[in-house]
Amino acid sequence: MSAGDTRPIGIFDSGMGGLTVMRAIGARLPKERIVYLGDTARLPYGTKSAETVTRYAVQAVRHLRRYDVKAIVVACNTASAVALPALEAALSPLPVIGVVGPGARAAVGATRTGRIAVIATEGTVRGGAYALAIHQLHPGAQVVQRACPLFVALAEEGWVDGPVAALTAERYLSDIFAGDAASRPDTLVLGCTHFPALAGVIAKAAGPGVALVDSAATAAEALAAVLEARGLAQHAGGGAPQFLATDAIERFARVGGLFLGQEVPAGSVELVDLNQ
Amino acid sequence: MSAGDTRPIGIFDSGMGGLTVMRAIGARLPKERIVYLGDTARLPYGTKSAETVTRYAVQAVRHLRRYDVKAIVVACNTASAVALPALEAALSPLPVIGVVGPGARAAVGATRTGRIAVIATEGTVRGGAYALAIHQLHPGAQVVQRACPLFVALAEEGWVDGPVAALTAERYLSDIFAGDAASRPDTLVLGCTHFPALAGVIAKAAGPGVALVDSAATAAEALAAVLEARGLAQHAGGGAPQFLATDAIERFARVGGLFLGQEVPAGSVELVDLNQ
Numbered sequence: 001m002s003a004g005d006t007r008p009i010g011i012f013d014s015g016m017g018g019l020t021v022m023r024a025i026g027a028r029l030p031k032e033r034i035v036y037l038g039d040t041a042r043l044p045y046g047t048k049s050a051e052t053v054t055r056y057a058v059q060a061v062r063h064l065r066r067y068d069v070k071a072i073v074v075a076c077n078t079a080s081a082v083a084l085p086a087l088e089a090a091l092s093p094l095p096v097i098g099v100v101g102p103g104a105r106a107a108v109g110a111t112r113t114g115r116i117a118v119i120a121t122e123g124t125v126r127g128g129a130y131a132l133a134i135h136q137l138h139p140g141a142q143v144v145q146r147a148c149p150l151f152v153a154l155a156e157e158g159w160v161d162g163p164v165a166a167l168t169a170e171r172y173l174s175d176i177f178a179g180d181a182a183s184r185p186d187t188l189v190l191g192c193t194h195f196p197a198l199a200g201v202i203a204k205a206a207g208p209g210v211a212l213v214d215s216a217a218t219a220a221e222a223l224a225a226v227l228e229a230r231g232l233a234q235h236a237g238g239g240a241p242q243f244l245a246t247d248a249i250e251r252f253a254r255v256g257g258l259f260l261g262q263e264v265p266a267g268s269v270e271l272v273d274l275n276q
Numbered sequence: 277m278s279a280g281d282t283r284p285i286g287i288f289d290s291g292m293g294g295l296t297v298m299r300a301i302g303a304r305l306p307k308e309r310i311v312y313l314g315d316t317a318r319l320p321y322g323t324k325s326a327e328t329v330t331r332y333a334v335q336a337v338r339h340l341r342r343y344d345v346k347a348i349v350v351a352c353n354t355a356s357a358v359a360l361p362a363l364e365a366a367l368s369p370l371p372v373i374g375v376v377g378p379g380a381r382a383a384v385g386a387t388r389t390g391r392i393a394v395i396a397t398e399g400t401v402r403g404g405a406y407a408l409a410i411h412q413l414h415p416g417a418q419v420v421q422r423a424c425p426l427f428v429a430l431a432e433e434g435w436v437d438g439p440v441a442a443l444t445a446e447r448y449l450s451d452i453f454a455g456d457a458a459s460r461p462d463t464l465v466l467g468c469t470h471f472p473a474l475a476g477v478i479a480k481a482a483g484p485g486v487a488l489v490d491s492a493a494t495a496a497e498a499l500a501a502v503l504e505a506r507g508l509a510q511h512a513g514g515g516a517p518q519f520l521a522t523d524a525i526e527r528f529a530r531v532g533g534l535f536l537g538q539e540v541p542a543g544s545v546e547l548v549d550l551n552q
Contacts (some may be wrong), residue, residue: 041328042318052317052523122527150440153429164426164447167440247328251398 003236008033009223010069012060015043016252017155017193018075019259021099022241024216025073028224033239035067038256039274041247044152046121046192050082053123057083058090059274060246067242070232071095073223077103077192077215078121081129095226100124102222103189103215104133110211111187114141117176119202120191122147130191144185148172148195151202155194156255165198169205177206190214197258243269279512284309285499286345288336291319292528293431293469294351295535297375298517300492301349304500309515311343314532315550317523320428322397322468326358329399333359334366335550343518346508347371349499353379353468353491354397357405371502376400378498379465379491380409386487387463390417393452395478396467398423406467420461424448424471427478431470432531441474445481453482466490473534519545 009029011022015038022036039045039060045053057079061072072094074080074087080098088096107116107130118130124147131143150168159165177184188206190196196214203212227233245252249269256264285305287298291314298312315321315336321329333355337348348370350356350363356374364372383392383406394406401423410417426444435441453460464482466472472490479488503509521528525545532540 041324043323047319047524047527048317049524150426150429150433150435153426157426159426159447162447164440164443167443171435171438171440248323248325251323 004234005070005232006033006234006236007068007070008035008242010061010064010067010072011036011075012057012064012072012079013038013075013193014045014079015040016256016259019256020193020196020214021073021075021216021219023259023261024220025223028217028220029227031234031236031238033234034241035064035069035244036241037064037244037272038246038252040245040252044121045076045078046123046149046152048123050123050127053079054083054086058086061087061091063272063274065091065094069094071097071223071226073219074098075193075219078123081124081127095230097219097223097226099193099215099219100129100133100191102218103191103213104130104137106213106215106218107134107187107189108137108141110213111138111141113186114138115185116141116143116187116189117185118143118145118189118191119148119151119172119195120145121152122149124191130189144176146172146176151198152192152194155197155258158258160197161200165201166204169198169201173202173205177210181209185210187211187213193259244272245269246272246274280510281346281508282309282510282512283344283346284311284518286337286340286343286348287312287351288333288340288348288355289314289351289469290321290355291316292532292535295532296469296472296490297349297351297492297495299535299537300496301499304493304496305503307510307512307514309510310517311340311345311520312517313340313520313548314522314528316521316528320397321352321354322399322425322428324399326399326403329355330359330362334362337363337367339548339550341367341370345370347373347499347502349495350374351469351495354399357400357403371506373495373499373502375491375495376405376409376467378494379467379489380406380413382489382491382494383410383463383465384413384417386489387414387417389462390414391459391461392417392419392463392465393461394419394421394465394467395424395427395448395471396421397428398425400467406465420452422448422452427474428468428470431473431534434534436473437476441477442480445474445477449478449481453486457485461486463487463489469535520548521545522548522550
């Protein structure tokens with residue numbers, strides 16, 4: 001058996017949150033090598049305009065292509081929501097996998113009632129990409145969206161449980177889930193890579209009987225399917241991941257471990273300049 | 277009497293928080309015209325490295341200089357803390373007023389015991405500029421610093437009172453102010469332009485007998501002194517301010533009003549590109 005295609009997978013995110021997607025990809029495709037790029041100099045993308053997010057994201061994936069990647073996963077929900085067509089055009093014919101489509105598929109697979117709530121950044125909510133993707137798969141779905149920017153700050157601060165996180169989740173979610181079982185959503189999409197870190201308090205605020213879905217596992221599945229279909233899978237043994245960041249590499253290593261679920265050694269993050 | 281120097285004052289900030297400084301300048305110098313630039317495409321500066329903050333800030337003030345400004349106020353604490361020498365060099369001989377020096381002066385003026393707490397962004401705390409500036413004015417001062425990044429997100433979300441803000445303030449501050457009056461700080465510097473919006477919950481968490489100081493009023497005073505000393509003051513009638521932002525001008529107008537204390541009309545914010 002050949003080693004397959006030993007080129008790495010590129011993962012792009014605005015910062016460190018996409019490491020939750022990397023974690024899912026590592027679990028699903030342990031033999032693939034990964035190059036992760038976090039645009040930490042310009043994060044967050046969630047409060048920026050679609051034009052700016054698109055310009056930054058195209059710069060970032062062009063940089064990733066230098067690492068001879070065979071496919072790129074756009075782990076950032078905001079970039080997936082507003083910039084995917086531009087990224088596909090910039091990288092063609094390289095396969096590009098966003099997280100919004102997989103997240104929408106996960107939600108449609110999980111809901112029984114068709115009532116789906118989506119929480120995300122301001123930019124993702126404003127663009128409405130999740131609602132669109134869900135309606136394409138399930139035209140009768142009722143989608144309610146809510147921007148929850150404080151969850152990003154809480155996750156980065158590591159305050160993922162305790163009273164501040166719990167009260168914040170309650171304040172964002174209580175009115176959405178206030179109704180009875182016949183009217184409230186039964187599925188909640190965590191439409192930002194930072195939010196799975198707060199899954200405990202989010203689940204509690206949403207109440208019983210609500211399925212939490214995020215796009216990490218489904219995106220990993222979508223990547224696996226694309227690699228298989230195009231004969232790009234690697235069958236030999238992985239290799240250490242490479243971490244690239246556009247700023248503050250010490251902070252990347254320190255905060256990144258929270259999202260990756262394993263240590264990011266301080267010396268393993270390389271500083272890159274996307275303007276060059 | 278002549279109209280004096282009718283050129284505008286430039287105010288630079290990473291985003292909208294500096295509008296609290298603009299408000300203080302407008303109150304102290306109502307006859308001056310103001311051009312405000314918020315680098316909203318690249319905010320926040322508080323989590324970025326000193327090198328990146330310096331590069332961004334120099335680009336921003338160079339752009340402001342095109343408006344024929346007679347002086348520039350660096351309203352961003354992080355940029356004042358890490359980039360002031362570079363900004364002075366880039367703008368020389370134009371006077372440049374940062375907010376860290378005035379904030380330190382306000383703190384030294386307020387303390388009776390010499391025990392001063394400083395809360396700020398990660399970048400400002402890491403650089404230690406407040407501690408240095410305070411020690412230069414008051415060598416015996418005891419300074420304790422704490423990074424409070426969630427305050428930024430809370431202020432931008434408009435959650436400036438209520439239980440989430442109160443608990444967050446308590447969590448950040450309770451150990452600093454846990455001692456008795458003979459050991460706890462008697463002065464607390466709000467070392468980030470966003471923090472005055474949360475002054476109520478911060479004062480409550482710090483407890484009685486603690487003076488809260490911020491640099492807005494002192495920076496306005498420092499600006500007035502520089503204009504007077506150099507014969508740059510304007511004696512005629514102000515004129516409408518100009519708002520410039522590098523991204524998301526609608527959000528600037530909406531969130532900015534919280535900090536300025538008066539409406540920022542949606543059509544009054546001009547989008548500018550610092551890379552040109």
